[in-house]
Amino acid sequence: MSAMLTFDEAWRKSTTQECDCCGNASRRTWTMVDRDARPYAVFFAACYDHGHERETWIDVTFGTWGQGADHHDHVTFGCRFGRVAGSEAPAATAVDAARVAPDDPLFGQKLSRAEALSHPRVKEFWEVVDLIVLHDPLVHQHHYGHAPA
Numbered sequence: 819m820s821a822m823l824t825f826d827e828a829w830r831k832s833t834t835q836e837c838d839c840c841g842n843a844s845r846r847t848w849t850m851v852d853r854d855a856r857p858y859a860v861f862f863a864a865c866y867d868h869g870h871e872r873e874t875w876i877d878v879t880f881g882t883w884g885q886g887a888d889h890h891d892h893v894t895f896g897c898r899f900g901r902v903a904g905s906e907a908p909a910a911t912a913v914d915a916a917r918v919a920p921d922d923p924l925f926g927q928k929l930s931r932a933e934a935l936s937h938p939r940v941k942e943f944w945e946v947v948d949l950i951v952l953h954d955p956l957v958h959q960h961h962y963g964h965a966p967a
Contacts, residue, residue: 823949827849832956844868847956850883850948857883859946862919865960866933872908874957877916878946879925880939892926895934895943899951899961906959908961910947 830849848862862877876899881892895913900908912935915928936938950957958966 821853822855823858823945824852824855825949825954826852829860845956845960847954851878851949855880859942859948861950862916863950863954863957865956871901872961873898875899875913876910876950876957876958877919877925878943880942881926883967889923889926892924893937893939894925894928895937895940896929896931897943897947899947910944910951913966 826849830847832845832847835844835846844864844866846862846864848860850857851859851861853859859878859880860883861879863874864876865874874946875896877894877896879892879894881889894915896913896917897910898913899910902909902911912931914930915934916925917928919925919928929937934943937943951961952958953966955965958964
């Protein structure tokens with residue numbers, strides 16, 4: 819039986835910022851992901867329009883969540899979701915995690931692309947990315963032009 823992944827909407831935040839490279843608006847969202855109704859991960863997604871290029875940079879942090887500020891087991895994966903060579907549909911590509919985020923204990927170990935692809939939790943990371951792309955209102959709308967079903 820597979821685990822049930824859902825968003826904890828009570829944690830959801832969003833903002834709009836100016837893109838450092840082009841000055842266009844960048845829409846961002848983040849929230850907790852629950853697994854079987856228990857805190858499991860936090861994701862951060864930043865949606866960009868660079869001319870005709872739509873892309874979303876996603877970071878997912880796994881670890882223990884709850885009271886206190888102990889982040890000793892936190893690990894962060896990153897990906898870019900958008901157009902890739904040889905495909906009409908957008909796709910996710912692993913990247914160095916939280917590259918533009920300031921160092922913060924919340925992120926724990928920020929994995930490089932190579933570290934992420936060989937990490938024991940990489941399958942869990944892609945499952946959370948699938949959840950985000952398919953069901954997060956901002957990310958789904960950004961890439962597909964309509965609210966998720």
